[in-house]
Amino acid sequence: MGIIKALRGTRDILPGEIGHWQQVEAIARSVLGHALYSEVRPPIFEQTDLFARGIGEATDVVGKEMYTFSDRGDRSITLRPEFTAGVVRAYIEHNLGTKAQVQRLWYSGPVFRYERPQAGRQRQFHQIGAELIGSDAPAADVEVIAVATDILQQLGLKSLRLDLNSVGNVGDRTQYRQALIDFLTPHHQDLDADSQDRLTRNPLRILDSKDPKTQAIVQDAPQLLDYLGDESRRHFEQVQNLLTALGIEYRINPRLVRGLDYYTHTAFEIQSDDLGAQATVCGGGRYDGLVAQLGGAATPAVGWAMGVERLILLLEQLHAAPLLTPEIYCVSQGDRPTAQALVLAQKLRQQGLRVEFDLSGAAFKKQLKRADRSGAPLCLILGETEAEQGTVGLKWLQTQEQTSQTQGEFLENVETLKKRLALTGSTP
Structure with a gap:
């Protein structure tokens, strides 16, 4: 019989590199602990409907990338493709909002997406993330960004850049969605195949397309920032002012929309110039409608997730993994x-x-x-x-x-x- 090997899209984390993983986990635990974030550990698999409702059926994650199967009870089960929906489900199920108005939660562990394996992203990959549930204050957005920045700085990472945008509220986005469809429809035949499919289902995702021809087309597309209402504009301006007060540099990226349907207002990514095309090491934003969407009371929230494998790639460029040696x-x-x-x-x-x-x-x-x-x-x-x-x-x-x-x-x-x-x- 032949040797059984790890499945494509999975990999073993061996003793020679585990020191980097432990370093990331220890620093994240320390920084998040000092900011009073409590760890939660939701299950690796959930009811499929949680992700379909929470992430959005029109997203690539739900439509193309989830590991979904029927269990022996003929229930549709999915390995988690991200953490936020599961954390929010736990928040609702265990009435965490009644214990404190604001819940600061963090998590770490594997997530699963069926996509082409690439540098720093396998089909089983790992995330560390934080969620601040219960506050709609711009200061909450900035707090989670600041905590993420502290983790990356304590890891010694360089060449990092914070991209910032506002995706507004539901009303803002509805108006912008139609304006984007109106702009892109005459270019339908020139868009890449994925963007053609997204045009009516999820047109904002076309802004994220990596296809050069599509990128050239969207350069002249209307910008979401021009469709923000007064409330959304005030929120975004306060976020920028608070980031400046903390000395956190950022750039406005009007094409940044993130890939999941539940985002509102602030969207952000922290990227590294040392990772080539797969530059994002941390991404997140505000998702004020998700708790209600999953059956809870209307509750604002904001959070982020870091891809651990991409952090490891950056740490490997800085130094060798620390080894466990005897005294x-x-x-x-x-x-x-x-x-x-x-x-x-x-x-x-x-x-x-x-x-x-x-x-x-x-x-x-x-x-x-x-x-x-x-x-x-x-x-x-x-x-x-x-x-x-x-x-x-x-x-x-x-x-x-x-x-x-x-x-x-x-x-x-x-x-x-x-x-x-x-x-x-x-x-x-």
Whole structure:
């Protein structure tokens, strides 16, 4: 039988790169925690109707990209293609709005879309995101943008750009939609096939087309900003003023509409010039109608999602992934020494030290070579003599200094040991 390999559009995240993933997750958790966002973990699969109603049946995500199947109860189930609809469903189902008027929530995990695999986007990919539910204030829009910016800055990412637009409210967008259809209809035959299909179903998505001929046509299309009502215009101006107050630079991109139907007012993307065509690392906006659309009371909300794989691509350009290295390496030979060494190793781990235990039973010379290669500053050595005397050999691998202590004395002085290890730069 042949080797079973991972499916196309999925990939294994291996130890050599996991350090970048842990870095992203740790910084996101820290920044979001300091802004009082609480983590939520909705299910990986939901009723298909949740996404059809929430995202919009005319979108590419619902129409072309969802992993949908019937379960044994003949229910239509879909692997989540994004998080927001599931988070809002949880918000409604568990009455989170009654616990506090404003709910700050964040999430991380895999999402699934059946599309052509590309750099930084597989069919199973990962997102970290935040949702602020319960406030229609422009300051809420700016807060979530600021939190996203803090995460990216703490990761050390450069060449980032914030694109900003307003897609207005439903009334604004209805007027603009018709104006866009009127403009594009005479050009129908010159549009790419996807844009021709979108012309009556979801014309705003044509503005996002990557087809060069279509891009040239939409350059002269009417702009949504010209169709904003007074309320939408005031909201957008306040968002810009608050971003300026925070020192967050941005540019107005009137073609930015995002790909999902639930957006209202603010839409934004944070892009990197270091990612080529797939430049967006964070995207989001306001979605004031979604809670009511999914059966809850009318509730304003705003949020964003980051593509983790794209962040990893940027981090790989900056530096190699940090590797997990031991602080102490244990070598032993013989049944009794091995038993005692294992006890020492476990007690050290329980006190917060990273300890690698050599399981080979090979000659000490070979085990000590592996200790040198491991990067550990300190090697513990237990042979028959040490086991009989209740001692342990300590070898500092950089200086070759070698001493011996009783095992009891060694364990009593772990805090002193930690301080010395910290001076070697091995303790994170």
